Amino acid sequence: MPTGRVKWFDADKGYGFVVAEDGSQAFLHSSVLPEGTEVTKGTRLDYDVVDSRRGAQVLKARLISIPAKVAKARRRSTEDMAVMVEDVIKVLDDLNNGLQHGRYPDREHGNKVASLLRAIADDLES
Structure with missing residues (x-):
């Protein structure tokens, strides 16, 4: 690639x-x-x-x-980021519960979680 x-x-x-x-x-x-x-x-x-x-x-x-310069212009406000991080914590907690019971998330849910994590990481890096 x-x-x-x-x-x-x-x-x-x-x-x-x-x-x-x-x-x-x-x-x-x-x-x-x-x-x-x-x-x-x-x-x-x-x-x-x-x-x-x-x-x-x-x-x-x-x-x-x-x-x-584009990343900084698109950066979310700290209030929006705080809400997103709280939501991610809840999503990851649910994901963790499933993993502890031997279940991986289905592909669609896994892709959504990965996209969400990438979006937050991009904002934090910019």
């Missing part, structure tokens, strides 16, 4: 290009981004790529980080 940065992205048109660490470029369409994600120039991504008739194209992308 290559890692790279968004070279440019036109949100109105829904596409742009990503440049891998080795310098290769791939077409990036908004449909391969995680739901609710916005990317800008400089956003770091992990992605799967395939060669198509028109050249390299991203099949699936995962955000690693967004540029610092």
Whole structure:
């Protein structure tokens, strides 16, 4: 899975290009981004790529980080973060109870918890 940065992205048109660490470029369409994600120039991504008739194209992308100035502008207020952290504690406590009884969460619930944890981690890092 290559890692790279968004070279440019036109949100109105829904596409742009990503440049891998080795310098290769791939077409990036908004449909391969995680739901609710916005990317800008400089956003770091992990992605799967395939060669198509028109050249390299991203099949699936995962955000690693967004540029610092964008992250700070999107940062939630401390009051909102406090509420989110309280909710996460409750969710993790429920998850822990299931694990103690030998049950992993189903895939959908596990993905939701992972997304929630990533969102909080992103806000704390920015």
